Amino acid sequence: MTGAPALPPIIDTHTHLDDPAFDLDRDFVFEASRTAGVRHFVNIGYAPDRWESSRLLRERHPDVDFALGLHPQLADRYESSLTRELKQAIQVLNPVAVGESGFDFSRTGPSFVEQERAFRGQLEIAAAFGLPIIVHQRDASDALTTELDRWPELAPIVLHSFDGTQRLADWARERGCFVGIGGLAVRRSSEPLRQTLRRITTDRLLLETDSPYLAPPGSTSRRNDPTNLPGIATALAPLWNLSGEELCWQTSVNAAALFGLQSVA
Numbered sequence: 001m002t003g004a005p006a007l008p009p010i011i012d013t014h015t016h017l018d019d020p021a022f023d024l025d026r027d028f029v030f031e032a033s034r035t036a037g038v039r040h041f042v043n044i045g046y047a048p049d050r051w052e053s054s055r056l057l058r059e060r061h062p063d064v065d066f067a068l069g070l071h072p073q074l075a076d077r078y079e080s081s082l083t084r085e086l087k088q089a090i091q092v093l094n095p096v097a098v099g100e101s102g103f104d105f106s107r108t109g110p111s112f113v114e115q116e117r118a119f120r121g122q123l124e125i126a127a128a129f130g131l132p133i134i135v136h137q138r139d140a141s142d143a144l145t146t147e148l149d150r151w152p153e154l155a156p157i158v159l160h161s162f163d164g165t166q167r168l169a170d171w172a173r174e175r176g177c178f179v180g181i182g183g184l185a186v187r188r189s190s191e192p193l194r195q196t197l198r199r200i201t202t203d204r205l206l207l208e209t210d211s212p213y214l215a216p217p218g219s220t221s222r223r224n225d226p227t228n229l230p231g232i233a234t235a236l237a238p239l240w241n242l243s244g245e246e247l248c249w250q251t252s253v254n255a256a257a258l259f260g261l262q263s264v265a
């Protein structure tokens with residue numbers, strides 16, 4: 001057979017492709033992403049209306065899976081009826097993870113107590129279903145490790161769009177957490193973050209865009225999308241003495257095993 005050499009497989013482990021930012025050209029973005037080598041997308045349903053839009057996305061695109069949960073910035077909505085709905089949605093819709101959940105103290109929003117209650121509730125659900133938990137953390141390393149230390153038996157933990165301290169990186173390595181890397185780490189100002197990321201071993205790395213957020217520098221649009229992943233991989237791979245292709249392969253193997261994706265890598 002002839003033709004272009006096969007692209008290394010890429011899995012975007014954190015997208016919001018159901019976001020209205022993609023309403024005008026969503027199918028085109030999917031096609032362009034596949035052409036760029038993205039084989040699978042994990043969409044994050046972070047609120048009840050996003051559970052439904054994630055489901056619709058998977059119905060249309062067989063290379064989509066999703067996580068279901070409640071974002072820490074929406075934690076004030078977490079109450080017993082939502083717990084019931086989330087459990088029910090997990091049973092019916094079969095997500096690959098719970099989340100994104102965690103702590104975000106970088107903006108004003110729900111109180112610590114509200115965020116803690118919502119996070120704990122979702123940790124309990126993740127533990128009950130044996131599902132990985134996708135964690136969103138901003139300015140909250142200590143609260144995060146304190147809480148997670150109370151849950152030694154959890155299924156794998158994913159620290160999405162890692163933006164933590166060296167201490168958090170060492171804690172994550174010790175605990176065997178998976179760590180999502182993407183546009184944030186590519187920024188010029190992110191040199192300290194890049195050095196911190198070197199502490200994570202390659203068998204725990206995941207590629208992610210967080211589309212439409214966190215566009216890497218140099219991208220043509222302020223809206224991020226998965227076509228940026230090959231460039232992100234090429235930029236970050238030298239931190240682990242890898243080529244971009246090797247980082248794509250390694251992170252895809254990691255993601256496929258973590259989320260139980262059959263058709264990839």
Ligand SMILES: [Zn+2]
Pocket residue numbers: 014016044100210
């Ligand atoms: Zn997200």
